[in-house]
Amino acid sequence: MKKKKKRQDWVFDIFNYLIIGIITILCIFPFYYVFIYSISDAKLAEQGISLLPKGFSLQSYITLFKLNDIPHAIFISVLRTLIGTVGTVLACSFFAYLVSIPEMWFRSFIYRLCIFSMYCNAGMIPVYLVIKGLHLTNSFWVYIIPGLAVAYYIILIKTYIESLPASLRESAMLDGAGTLSVYWKIVLPLSKPIIATIALFTAVGQWNSWFDNKLYNTKAGLKTLQLVLYDYLNSSSVLQNMSNLDLAAGRASQMTTPMSLKVAITVITILPIIIVYPFMQRYFTKGIMMGAVKG
Amino acid sequence: MYQKISGKKTGGLTKRGRTPFLLSLPFVLFFIVFSYLPLAGWIIGFFNYKPGLNLLDCEFVGLKYFMEIFKDWRQTSIVLRNTLVLSGLNLLFSWVPMIFAIMLNEIRSNKVRKFVQTATTLPNFVSWIIVYGIAFAIFSNEGIVNNLLTKIGILNTGVNVLGNEKIAWWFQTALSMWKNLGWSAIIYIAAVAGISQELYDAARVDGAGRLAEIRHITLPGLLPTYFVLLLLSISNILSNGFDQYFAFSNPMVSSKLNVLDVYVYNLGIGQNLYSYSTVVGMSKSLISVLLLVGANWMSKKIRKESIF
Numbered sequence: 156m157k158k159k160k161k162r163q164d165w166v167f168d169i170f171n172y173l174i175i176g177i178i179t180i181l182c183i184f185p186f187y188y189v190f191i192y193s194i195s196d197a198k199l200a201e202q203g204i205s206l207l208p209k210g211f212s213l214q215s216y217i218t219l220f221k222l223n224d225i226p227h228a229i230f231i232s233v234l235r236t237l238i239g240t241v242g243t244v245l246a247c248s249f250f251a252y253l254v255s256i257p258e259m260w261f262r263s264f265i266y267r268l269c270i271f272s273m274y275c276n277a278g279m280i281p282v283y284l285v286i287k288g289l290h291l292t293n294s295f296w297v298y299i300i301p302g303l304a305v306a307y308y309i310i311l312i313k314t315y316i317e318s319l320p321a322s323l324r325e326s327a328m329l330d331g332a333g334t335l336s337v338y339w340k341i342v343l344p345l346s347k348p349i350i351a352t353i354a355l356f357t358a359v360g361q362w363n364s365w366f367d368n369k370l371y372n373t374k375a376g377l378k379t380l381q382l383v384l385y386d387y388l389n390s391s392s393v394l395q396n397m398s399n400l401d402l403a404a405g406r407a408s409q410m411t412t413p414m415s416l417k418v419a420i421t422v423i424t425i426l427p428i429i430i431v432y433p434f435m436q437r438y439f440t441k442g443i444m445m446g447a448v449k450g
Numbered sequence: 451m452y453q454k455i456s457g458k459k460t461g462g463l464t465k466r467g468r469t470p471f472l473l474s475l476p477f478v479l480f481f482i483v484f485s486y487l488p489l490a491g492w493i494i495g496f497f498n499y500k501p502g503l504n505l506l507d508c509e510f511v512g513l514k515y516f517m518e519i520f521k522d523w524r525q526t527s528i529v530l531r532n533t534l535v536l537s538g539l540n541l542l543f544s545w546v547p548m549i550f551a552i553m554l555n556e557i558r559s560n561k562v563r564k565f566v567q568t569a570t571t572l573p574n575f576v577s578w579i580i581v582y583g584i585a586f587a588i589f590s591n592e593g594i595v596n597n598l599l600t601k602i603g604i605l606n607t608g609v610n611v612l613g614n615e616k617i618a619w620w621f622q623t624a625l626s627m628w629k630n631l632g633w634s635a636i637i638y639i640a641a642v643a644g645i646s647q648e649l650y651d652a653a654r655v656d657g658a659g660r661l662a663e664i665r666h667i668t669l670p671g672l673l674p675t676y677f678v679l680l681l682l683s684i685s686n687i688l689s690n691g692f693d694q695y696f697a698f699s700n701p702m703v704s705s706k707l708n709v710l711d712v713y714v715y716n717l718g719i720g721q722n723l724y725s726y727s728t729v730v731g732m733s734k735s736l737i738s739v740l741l742l743v744g745a746n747w748m749s750k751k752i753r754k755e756s757i758f
Contacts, residue, residue, distance in 0.1 A: 157498060167660055171553050175566055178550070182570045182632065185584045192587060203597035246477075253474045258467035265474055272485035274739065278731025279489030280718040285483065304480050334469045363577035366693065370719065385579045385697065388586055414592060421583035428575050435575070436568055 186425065193422045197415035208384040215411045215419035219395060224375070224383060225420070232362060232380040236427075239361040244354050251312035252342045256334070266313075271332040273306040279370075285370055297371045298361070298379075308353045315349040316342055352438040355431065362427055384420050452472060495729040515729040532619075533709040536695075537687040539623040544683060547631055548676050551638030552668050556660065567639070570632030578693035581629060585612065585698075613702035622698065622707065637679070638672055674753065681749055685741040688734050695696040710734050 167171060192200050196210025219225045254266045291297040323345070327337050343350070365381035372378070387394060394413035495515055497508040505582060519526050550570075557563045573581070589595050589611040596608035649667045658666065692711040698705045708716075710730070720729030751754050 163659055163661075167556070171556050175550075175553055178631070179569045180568050181628065182573055185588055186572070189584055191589050201592050203592060203601075205594055205595065205598070212615070215727075229493035251475065253470045253477075254629050256467070256470045258464050258470070259474070260463050260467045262467075262470075265471075265478055268478060272481045274742075275485045276735045276738070277485075277491060278728060278735060279714050280728045280731065281488035281494070282484075283718070284491050284494075285488050289483070304477055316714055320658055332492075334473065344541045354736065359575050363575075363580075365577065365579055381579050384583055388583055411562050411706055414590065417583065418587045421580060421587065424580055425576060425585070429572075432568075432572060432575065436571075444671030 179352075182279060187366070189418050189421050189425070193415065193419045197410050197412045200415060201412055212410075215415040216386070216423075217414060218411050219419055219423070222397075224378065225380075225423070227376070228378050228380040228383040229331050229423070231295075231377060235295070235379065236358050236361040239299050239302060240354050240358045242299050242303055243308070243357045244350055246329070247305055247353065248309040248312050248343060248346060248350060249338060250304055251309045252316055252338045253334075254309075255313050255316045269306050269309055270303070283370060292371045293377065295377055297367055298364075302357075302361075305357075308357075311353065312346060312349055315346055319345055355435050355438055358431065359428065359435070380424050383426050387420055388417055462570055478546070492728060492732050494725050495732055497725060499728075501724060501726045511725075515726045516733070518726055519730065519733065528705065529708055529710055529713045532706060533688060535619055535691060536622060536690050536707075536709060537683075538627055539619060541680070541683060541687075543623065543627060544680060545676065546627065547634035548638045549633040550631060551642060552664055552672070554635065554639060555642045555668070556664075567632065567636075572632070573620035573629045574583075576629075578629075578697045581625060581694075582697040585625065591650050610702075612698065613700055614707055618703040618706040622694065625698075626694065638675060641672055641675045642668060677753070678749065681745040685738065685743065685745040688738055 188204075191208040192204060193215060194211060194213065195204055195208040196212045197215060199209035199257075202209075250269070253348070254269070256262070256263055259265075286292060286297060286301065291300065319342075323341055324337055327341055332340070363380055363381065365385060368379045368382045369385075394416045397411065397416060494505065494508075496510060496512060497505060498511050499505065499508050554563055554566060557566070558619055591608040591610070595611070599605040600608060611617070614621070635756070645668065649671075650663060653663050653667060688710055690709045690711065692715065694701075695707040695709050695712050696715070699712065714727050714731045714734070717723045717730060746756055
């Protein structure tokens with residue numbers, strides 16, 4: 156009896172590990188594949204690569220960085236990620252702190268106004284018209300301002316602040332601290348865990364977003380890396396020209412193909428995510444589970 | 451003393467509540483402008499609105515554009531079909547993350563479990579544009595998939611996966627699964643951790659094997675969570691998201707990937723039909739809210755608990 160059960164467990168484990176192993180490989184391999192493709196020799200890669208890079212060449216990256224639009228797009232993307240994250244974190248935490256103050260006038264009304272904004276989805280065109288009316292189109296600030304106060308994050312921070320001992324705030328106020336200095340000196344430092352979670356999610360969101368760029372900004376100088384990637388993926392002719400230029404420039408080691416260029420931009424766009432990813436891991440469960448806390 | 455500091459609970463507006471109130475006014479303005487003002491913009495759905503013109507100079511057309519949804523039924527039905535099929539396919543496989551979480555829970559080694567979780571969650575954090583870029587590299591003619599298939603001899607020439615109308619729906623469903631599996635599993639992994647260990651101990655005393663444990667303890671323990679998430683996704687059935695289908699759309703497959711969100715964009719931004727696009731978006735929002743209220747009502751009725 157006992158022996159039989161053990162054997163059953165053994166079969167179960169094999170199947171379990173096998174399926175989970177396949178799923179894991181399916182999730183990671185595509186990232187690995189684009190990476191080895193991007194550092195392979197472009198002409199050799201064209202004949203197909205599978206597990207290891209063929210040859211070695213960084214020419215695709217060199218060609219891309221010689222273009223003006225890629226470094227500039229990286230700059231814009233980094234800028235919006237930095238400013239957007241700091242702005243969103245400060246705005247959300249400050250508002251969450253305000254609505255956590257029991258004496259605030261019209262507190263529940265103002266908090267409800269914030270929560271219901273989550274369920275208001277007017278649609279693309281009405282929002283577009285408002286943004287346009289505010290003269291935010293063709294401006295860097297359209298990346299930052301509409302995302303400053305996010306109802307969902309505000310709920311999370313407010314719940315967190317309310318779990319802190321109220322006596323801290325009370326005693327600080329007794330010592331004569333005002334609303335602002337309580338926020339800056341007490342609430343903000345104490346809310347670090349939740350702030351870090353929200354900062355990471357905002358940063359990834361900022362880096363990944365491209366639709367605001369597509370919809371509101373047509374100026375080339377404001378183009379984000381994501382949209383540059385999208386445009387390059389869909390335009391073969393520009394890349395073909397670039398490859399031909401490389402070809403004309405001479406040596407075989409300097410060759411690129413449209414595909415190698417596309418893959419290289421993809422890798423450049425993924426890289427920052429991969430870099431911050433290990434730091435994010437501990438916030439996963441926090442981030443998603445706190446959503447289960449009722450507003 | 452404490453009473454004095456914290457102000458009177460019932461006394462209405464104390465002086466200490468004024469500064470927080472004043473400081474919150476910019477936020478109130480923010481929510482009004484970015485969330486509520488666009489709702490007022492729905493009014494252009496009742497006018498023949500032309501970009502750049504003053505609304506008062508535009509012709510009032512009443513429900514004309516609502517009728518247009520039905521007049522243009524040929525197009526509307528295609529968009530609705532795509533939306534419902536793609537949402538339906540995602541609902542059909544919505545149990546997969548739960549099973550994945552259960553399987554992951556059966557792995558004894560903490561390190562392996564953590565690694566698998568990290569690896570499978572990664573795709574959730576890249577944009578759909580990046581997914582498009584990766585898919586482009588993998589499924590193109592010179593990509594690894596076509597290369598392997600021709601080498602093994604399954605195919606003679608490469609197939610164009612991204613431009614294949616016949617498999618477009620399945621391919622998109624597989625991509626959503628790839629991107630969301632690990633992330634969606636997290637909530638179930640947390641729920642598994644919440645199941646009382648005593649239940650397992652008792653089952654083991656009764657001689658239950660691991661499959662029996664899963665069937666009689668883990669799975670029933672996760673079903674309430676699954677049920678809530680299912681209800682929420684049913685209420686989201688009209689919003690498949692814009693990014694994925696916009697990114698993967700091309701002339702070959704657009705007849706299959708033209709979902710409501712993409713349609714609204716193409717009408718409004720592509721063809722400058724502001725009023726009609728607004729009406730389609732408005733109808734979508736209203737039906738979604740109704741579905742959400744319905745889902746909540748069902749949850750209350752069946753589980754005696756509201757979902758929000």
